[in-house]
Amino acid sequence: MHAAAEVADHTGLELDKNRLLALYREMLLIRRTEEQLARSYQKGDIPGACHTYVGQEAVAVGVCARLRRDDVVFSTHRGHGHALAKGVPPREVMAELFGRATGCSRGRGGSMHLFSPEVGLMGTTGIVGPNILQATGAGYSFRLLKNARVSVGFFGDGAVNNGAFHEGLNLAAIWDLPVLYVCENNLYATEVAFGAATRNTDVAERARGYGMAGVAVDGNDVLAVAAAAEEAVRRARAGDGPTLLECRTYRTRPHAEGMRDGGYRTPAEVDDWKRRDPIAALRARLLGSGTADEEEFAAVDAEITAIVADALRFATDSPYPDPATATAHIYSDG
Amino acid sequence: MHAAAEVADHTGLELDKNRLLALYREMLLIRRTEEQLARSYQKGDIPGACHTYVGQEAVAVGVCARLRRDDVVFSTHRGHGHALAKGVPPREVMAELFGRATGCSRGRGGSMHLFSPEVGLMGTTGIVGPNILQATGAGYSFRLLKNARVSVGFFGDGAVNNGAFHEGLNLAAIWDLPVLYVCENNLYATEVAFGAATRNTDVAERARGYGMAGVAVDGNDVLAVAAAAEEAVRRARAGDGPTLLECRTYRTRPHAEGMRDGGYRTPAEVDDWKRRDPIAALRARLLGSGTADEEEFAAVDAEITAIVADALRFATDSPYPDPATATAHIYSDG
Amino acid sequence: MRELSFTVAAREGLAEEMARDETVFVVGEGIGERGGNFNTTVGLYELYGPERLRDTPIVERGFVGMCTGAAMTGTRPVVDFMFLDFILDAMGELINQTAKIQYMSSGRLTMPIVLRGCIGIGGASATHHSGNYYPIFAHLPGFRVALPSTPRDAKGLLKTAIRSDDPVLFLEHKSLLNTKGPVPDADADELIPFGRAAVRRAGGDVTVVALCLMVNRTLEAAADLAHDGIAVEVIDPRTVAPLDVDTILESVRKTGRLLIVDEDFAPAGIGAEISAQVTERAFDELDAPIRRLNGLQTPVPYSPPLEAALVPTRERIAAAIRDLVAE
């Protein structure tokens, strides 16, 4: 266990109690929302695919804690956590997966297509790769517009062997774009182990090959993630170019709801990672350092439970979109 | 100047006089053919685009000297040299650029689409990138068929930032495919300097990132190229996986015939590289070491002049393809 | 005859061809030990191992280009895209390389490659997992495109595809995968030829050409209309490249009326092509304008009521047929 002082040192930030509790709160919000989505999926209330973020919460929360509202995020098929961390209201995430008109994509998107440009969530994608390039492009816009905004692309280990990674990172590097590339290395792409997809499983190290900064952190340590993100964001805002941040983490649920979770990884491995749960770890740390006490955590837990229950109610009570709108908004004039 | 013994050491091969002269002869054949193509282009006898290989001859010749006839080559828009070095008859290359039925692609291809599977030239491509992947696939075939054939993909510095490079090399690396990737780094992609396209201009070094062997050689030194190719081919045939071979070289003519050659590079730079001419260098070396004398070179020169003249005559005299065949061979049954 | 599901029938076809020809291999994400996201390869890894059931990284362009090179050099790749949507990153390879190399080499190279993937709207799959895209491959030279609607055709067309020396797209509608139907015994070795349409139901009043899943829906609509005395002839082209227009013409000469039902977008689609060809070749035999019933031209939304608004249903097909007969 770290002492409070150590925590501050570790991040290089002034993380006061409120901020530390906010990180905990955000992670818990994601966890509880995902658990509810999983239950709703099992009940048949959510159609289509549903990839949860359980186990990886520290990454989205740690990174987004260092972003401004007008910074932008481009995310993946596993994007609920990024959406929530960037500030999409839980009601809108829940309603979207329920296919309701009140969802953040008005029911057009579902789990893999969350859009909330109002808070800088520029979309999640069902295709592996494109968000890396789009994040690069947002960086290009910000550069051209001479504002100090920053763009973040989240992606999995499954994306790093794809051409989009190679092309996108190289472009950002040669033009010093204000982009933060966050690889959530959770060791598997669906059921394919990262080690079977490449001989170079050190993602952060690849940054050097592009001439950009590269950092690897424990993706289950929200403070480590936040510290690395802080540095990368500072670099980007200062015009000093992009960063590749590898967060080593694990998803503790199956690839998608309804899928098996055996055959490709052992129960022991899963259990091992469950013991490194990022939320429990932060809680223990803050308790251990005396930063917060059980009562305070209980209050946060209750608050989150209420928020998720409210989101569920909101989603359930919301109307479906009007079928007559099925072809609206294909073009800007319609 | 190197002594004869040194030459042998340098390559690690038993390069006897005949073989050394053969390397010279091959390079000269390419040079004189290209010069004739350039003249024919200027006269208007060659339509379409024409990218010559002048200055880079040592690469194709050095690599192909270490291949068997049933090994395969996948080449680029700048592919005349690879075709000739792999054994496509000069007549067929010349006739192809003249658009004649006797060309290696029966007039369907032209400069950028040379096919001669009979000698292992599996095609050149007008699109940057695909040949890297196809070379990988030939390696996959050879692996599956359990023969000891080797596949070679040639490409320029312009291709290494493209997704095809990233995806192709990674696949070959993880599956230990018998492939030799030859990057001809001639410092420019059309008029864009390599240093503007990437922050990592050390191509060979990238091999490490894929977990494969990487070697950089002076691409204007045919013996250095042949030696490196020999080692890579041995590795591939033995089932020990692919190699990335970077050959640092220069094209001394414009990107394509009819294009300007100023503005993006200085005359001094071009002159500098002309002084490092691979053909003159080998000649001087073999003269210096007493391996061959002026008379022998004069004989080779005359032979090549005659071959190119014959090829030109052949091309000029050959018929155009029958327009009625314009849609033949789209499918295997037609 | 045995009753098999579409997926099992197709898999049997693949298994038979892999047993027959050891140069056949499969690449894709999760098609090894896992047996494929859509169970396309279940049981085959155990028989043929990782070199012939090759799990890949997520590099659609990469493995399509790789398989193109493999097909040029003596092996017969089957690329399993899982969802066909993922093919789009490989379009450069497919259009400029895979489809053109036979031609460019004057037939001295062949291109025995199968590109299979699941298509179609349904199940709230949303916009990145609902694509059809077959008109693109019918428009461009060099491809064959199979769109089976029954388990028997799935097996027989896949076997033909694997034995073909041309690039073949073999497309399976997700909503057909669990449908069942008769399939000849394994030792029948039945190959369904390309470019031969099947008349699924005979009728003299109106011709309906339906594609893929729409065949089933149209047959249901035709059954409904039979109660009202409307005799619908239902034609399933089975491949859209080549496209068997002769069988359609034969029917239209009899009925004088033609409707084309296609889940995919109308503009410059297969229905447009059929309409144009029939107009060209049987203009005087048409008693009414040729009609098309297509899915709406829009990205596919997720929410079930929006998604349902897109696609021709049994009822909408019946209504369109009724309208056409009344013209």
Place this chain on the structure above:
Amino acid sequence: MRELSFTVAAREGLAEEMARDETVFVVGEGIGERGGNFNTTVGLYELYGPERLRDTPIVERGFVGMCTGAAMTGTRPVVDFMFLDFILDAMGELINQTAKIQYMSSGRLTMPIVLRGCIGIGGASATHHSGNYYPIFAHLPGFRVALPSTPRDAKGLLKTAIRSDDPVLFLEHKSLLNTKGPVPDADADELIPFGRAAVRRAGGDVTVVALCLMVNRTLEAAADLAHDGIAVEVIDPRTVAPLDVDTILESVRKTGRLLIVDEDFAPAGIGAEISAQVTERAFDELDAPIRRLNGLQTPVPYSPPLEAALVPTRERIAAAIRDLVAE
């Protein structure tokens, strides 16, 4: 009015829009100091520098994806592919991202991106530098596709494209680049609207819809036929998405005969779509079958006599019109 070449007119349009709106930028290979392989950007680098005239590595997928992200975040990219053929490596980005993001975001994001490239068969450009590909973008939802045939349209359509909040393909036939024609003064700021066809020649005997370069060839053929007393009405749709079928219908109602001339492949092409729509909407007004005259469906060969065999010529167009009038 001034006479300008197609290339100069289009470049003037780009220059005006770049001056008007500093969020407009261009990316491509050699479009910086070099001024573009087809001189699309000559002189602009000197005015606007490397950030707005951005030379790229050879990463078509990469810069299309990048520009998609840029268009979502406040800037207006113009992607200059040089040859349109190079767009194919970016199809995944374009089809699944660029074209869908407005829809998926319910219109809260816009997608002001122009995708320009040279198309067409000719000059022994061979199979990797002769593509057309526009029917693909007309088939799929989310794109606008401009196919100018005159310098004036090139400028006016490009200006409209750059100001549009939708993804627009702006396609220039290589054989048109040096053609000249009248163009209004720079201060006219003329925008040519999308979806409005131009009647290039009026005539009462037969309607010919011609696309892009074929407009010029058809006008030549029409002039030839006028000597024989055949009055040809020539329609240039100018954009194929949206497609102005109303103007075509108006003409067909008058002539009763329709031919569509398109250099690109027939199957599931623009001609098929026009034919299907006209059949649907003006069946009773047709006096003869609708005909199509297309380039042959084949990879494009290099050798000039093979290449010439592919494409409709003035003579072949005239013959097709004669045949149709005789039906």
